[in-house]
Amino acid sequence: MDPEGLVPAPAAGVRDLLPLLRPHRRPLLVAAGLSLVAAAAALAQPALVAATIRAVSSGNPLLPVVSALVVVLLASAALGALQQFLLQRTAEGVVLTTRRTVADRLLRLEIAEYDRRRIGDLISRIGADTTLLRATVTSGVVEVAGSTVVAVGALVAMALVDGRLLLVTVGAVGLGLAVVLTVSRGVRRASQEAQAAVGAMTATVERALSAVRTIRAGGATAREVGVVGEAAGEAHAAGVRVARLQALVAPAGQVAVQGAFLAVLGLGGYRVATGSIAVADLVAFILYLFLLVMPLGQAIGAWTQLQTGLGALARLREILDLAPEADDRPQRGGAVVRDVPRVPAAGDPTPLLSLEDVSFAYPDGTEVLRGVSMTVPPGARVALVGPSGAGKSTVLALVEGFYPLSGGCIRWAGTDVRDLPRAALRARLGYVEQEAPVLAGSVRENLLLAAPGSTDDELWAVLADVGLTGVVQRSARGLDVPVGDEGVLLSGGERQRLAIARSLLARPSLLLLDEPTASLDARNEGLLRDTLAAASADRALLVVAHRLSTVRDSDQIVVLDAGRVVGRGTHDELVETSGLYRELATAQLLV
Structure with missing residues (x-):
């Protein structure tokens, strides 16, 4: 069972490994050819x-x-070295290709998938799970094939030397193989469970490190260390279960080999003494016996590695089998409108954005929005206000297309957004989340995220618009000043302003702001209000706010409560007509 309590990843077989190997089939075929030549030698x-x-x-x-x-000995050694190099290089290529493929899928999943899963476990899949594929290639498929050729050739040669000795050998080795195959059946499942436990541990560590300051301030360090330690203990126990199964493989093989050797030595010595076979033939038979058991031992180890790799592959395939977020595919079964409609001109009766009887509920049935209708005219400033949990942030998430609607529709310039390519529509939107995430790196890298072609002059201009030039100028590195992991080197207000600057730089037609002044002091809130007023001159704004002072001069204020629209109008109108709005405004000393 996955650490998130999801459906267990389906078992993977060798057939599922083939698509990963197919791009590397040429070097694998060369390695297989070298393996055959080495087997002949x-x-x-x-x-x-x-x-x-x-x-x-x-x-x-x-x-x-x-x-x-x-000559044969030296050629065999040289071919073996070349084969191992090809396999190691190919294995690294398989890991690289798989990591790129998994990373591409991870970054394109539906947003709801991130809500259901733990980020640390997803990180583990692209790190630890892909690493296990390396051994699957180097000690798996090709070595099994080469070992099989050597074993079959040795059996044929042994049959030509002495049939009776061959029967004794097959009996002893066959018994050991039966035990090995029985034990190895459980290795794949145990390995999959071990990797899931490692993923859960990684998720636990990621959870603790992402909130380390809160944990330290709350005196919860010891408790969190215990939680991580417990997760590490579960990963350890799962790893021990794998080790226990793998440990049974080697002794079974050793008993089979030693038993076969002793039986051949005893019976062969007797047959030499009676003149049934020559000493040279007995020596050759014993050497063929070693040629049989050595590749069999390698094949057993390779089979075990293969089972471990297939366990990891099952977890990778679970992610690769998830559908990516739809973009150019129609979301309602109709044809996609390839061109996003132009932004209506000021005064045009067609709203830039409209929500028509929109409803939304999470998969567990929890209703968030119930029949919400509202419009954002071109160039207008529209605010969403209401108590916590009213569904304000959900409205922005639905406009961005992060979740499918449960009912109703959202239109962009009169066209249902489900008929528009998501990427093209999002290019018209700017979105600043409530947490205002900042990526590790520099100020420049954060600003260029959505507008990679911007010049330095444009970067400085947008920083001035949000009052961040002082932050950049206090470092000799200027725009390349680091912001730390998740923007830890910036204050909360600075992170929020940087996120707003990043969105403004992309010049969106509609700017979505979720609590833009939550972390700003009075001075910077006033500066940001001026910035938003200027920004609304050539774009529309849809702002979620708890501080009514930020949005009291909006063209329209929509009041949400328990997922429903309970009022709309200007600040002065709502003070007179909406009891909930008047209560919020009174609490904030605005009336």
Whole structure:
């Protein structure tokens, strides 16, 4: 079971590994060819040893056969080294391709998937799980194939030397293989559970580190250390279960090998003494026995590695099987309108944005919005106000297309947004979340996120608009001043203003602001009000606010309560007509 309590990842098989290997089939085929040549060289060695013994016994020249043996040995070593290099390089390529593919899918999932899953576990899949695929390639598919060729060749050669000794060998080795295959069936599932436990531990660590200041201030460090330690203990227990199963594999193989060797040595010695076979043939048979058991041992190890890798692959496939967020696909079954409608001119009766009887509920049935209708005219400033939990932020998330509507529709310039390409529509929108996330890096990198072609002059201008030039100028690095992980080197107000500057730089037609002044002092709130007033001259604004002072001069204020519109109008109109608005305004000393 996944750490989030989701449906367990379906088991993965070798067939599921093939799409990852297909882009690397050429080097894998070369490695497989080298493996076959190396197998042939290995199979030739016992025959050459036997020929050397016969040459010594008969007094024939040794140089030709010894020279051939040396050449075969050196060629086998060289081919083995080249094969291992190809496999290691290909394995790194498989890991790279898989990480890029998984990262692409992770960043394109529906927003609801991030709500259901723990970010730390997703990080674990792209890190720890993809790493396990390396051993699957280097010690898995190709080595199993090469080992199989050597084993089959050794069996044929052993049958030609002495059939009775072969029967004894097959009996002892077959018994060991039966035990190994029985045990290895549980390795894949145990490995998948172990990787899930590692993902849960990573998620627990990520949770603690993301709130380390709160934890430290609340005196909860010891408790959180205990929580992380418990998650680490569960990962340890799952890893021990895998180790326990894998530990049974080696002894079973060793018993089979030693049993076969002792049986061949005893029976073979007896048959040499009775004159049934020659000493040279017994030596060759024993060498073929080693050629049989060595690749079998490698194959057993490779099979175990393969099961571990398939366990990790199941977790990766679970993510890859999730549908990415739709973009150019129609979301209602109709044709997509390829061009986003132009922004209506000021005074045009067609609103820039309209919500028509919009309803929304989470998958668990929790209703958030109930029949919300409202419009944002071109160039207008519209505010959403109301108590916490009224559904204000949800309205912005639905406009951005983060969640599917439960009912009603949202229109952009008269066109249902579900018929528009999401990426093209979002290019017309600017969105500043309530938490105002700032990416690790520099001020420049954050500003260029949505407008990568902006010049330095444009960056400085937008920083001046939000009152952040002083923050940048206090460092000799200027625009390249670091902001720290999640903007930790900035104050809350500075992070919020940087997020607003980032959105303004992209020149959106509609700017969505979720609590833009939540972390600002009175001076900077006044500055931001002036900035928003200037910004609304050539774009529309939809602002969510608890501080009514920020939005009291809006063209229209929509009051939400329990997911419903309970009032709309200007500040003065709502003070007279809306009891809830008047209560909020009175509490904030605005009436």
